[in-house]
Amino acid sequence: MVEFARALGLPIDISADGYRIDAIIGWVHLLMFVLFVGWGVFFIYAMIRFRRRNNPQADPQGVRSHATSYLEGAVVVIELVLLFALSVPFWAGVVARVPEPSEAMRVRVIAQQFQWNIHYAGPDGVFGRTDPALVRPQENNHIGLDRDDLFGKDDVMTNNQLNLPVDQPVVVELSSLDVVHSFFVPVLRVKQDAVPGLVIPLSFTATATGKHEIACAQLCGIGHAQMRGFITLMEPAEFERWLAERSQEAQEAGPTSFF
Ligand SMILES: [Cu+2]
Structure with missing residues (x-):
């Protein structure tokens, strides 16, 4: 059935x-194809x-x-099977089951008109304090990260570029600064609305390295079509090296430097 779905033109699956x-x-x-043909034949017959x-x-x-x-x-029975044998177990076992902080890497994705702000906790694994009063778009601090906070010094921020390790569970803590957006990565089969005022976790485990697109799947304003990011999946060691380097750069550049 998976091969059948691919034949319909789905993107590659690396989740x-x-x-x-x-x-x-x-x-x-x-x-639905069986229904379409069946009702079509019945219509012509009638x-x-x-x-x-x-x-x-x-x-x-x-x-x-x-x-x-x-x-x-029969149609009702088939729809009940689709719902209770496939969809509900998937939702309960994968979508609603967010890994514990100890068993997954956590990253924050903060959507904004019209970009994706990414916030990494850095080598210490703890997210620094953020405060709306500290938001400085001209300094590229879109999320108001406090570099004076003890846990904020080593944090890493990026725009429209989400780097992640493969073969380990990742939890994206998704939120929005302004309107409703939707974080959509087709190759990972994840799509989740980003809602202002809420932090919504979504989890996945990527299985292959490579660079893919992040799309905003919710019409969010005049620049919606340009709200495009990239996700780069790396070997864990390579990811750790990248994160450590960026963290080092951020710390050396001082408290007002953001990337
Ligand atoms: Cu958007």
């Missing part, structure tokens, strides 16, 4: 759980069978067979 989404997409499309030339007199009693009721019943 540990992505195959389950693809299976749902495959089943839904297959069953037009020919009950054409006016052969039925000059209307039949007030109408259909006597229960075949269509059974068909409707």
Whole structure:
């Protein structure tokens, strides 16, 4: 079923759980195709069978067979199977189950008209304090990170570039500075609205290195189409090196320097 879904033109899947989404997409499309063909054939049959030339007199009693009721019943059963055998277990086991802080790497993604702000805790693993009063777009501090905070000194910030390690669970803590956006990475099969005032976690495990696109999947204003970021998946050692280097640069450049 996964292969069937791919044949429909889905992007490559580099997420540990992505195959389950693809299976749902495959089943839904297959069953909708059967329904489409079935109802189409029935429609044509009814037009020919009950054409006016052969039925000059209307039949007030109408259909006597229960075949269509059974068909409707079968459709309901199939939809219940799709919902309770595929979708609900996936939601409960993957989407709603966010790994504990100890078993996953955490990164903050703060959406904004029209860019993705990324905040890494740095080598100490603790996010520095952020304060709306410290937001300085001209200094590239879009999220108000406090560099004087003990935990904030080694933090790393990037714009529109999310670097992550492969083969380990990642939790993205997603929020928004202004309006509703949606964090969409097709190759990871994740899509989640970013809602002002909420921090919404989403998790995935990437299985292959490479550079892919992050799209905003919620019309968020005049620059929505330009709200495009990139995700680069790296070997864990390479990622650790990158993070340490950027953290070092940030600390050497002093408290007013942001990248
Ligand atoms: Cu947006």
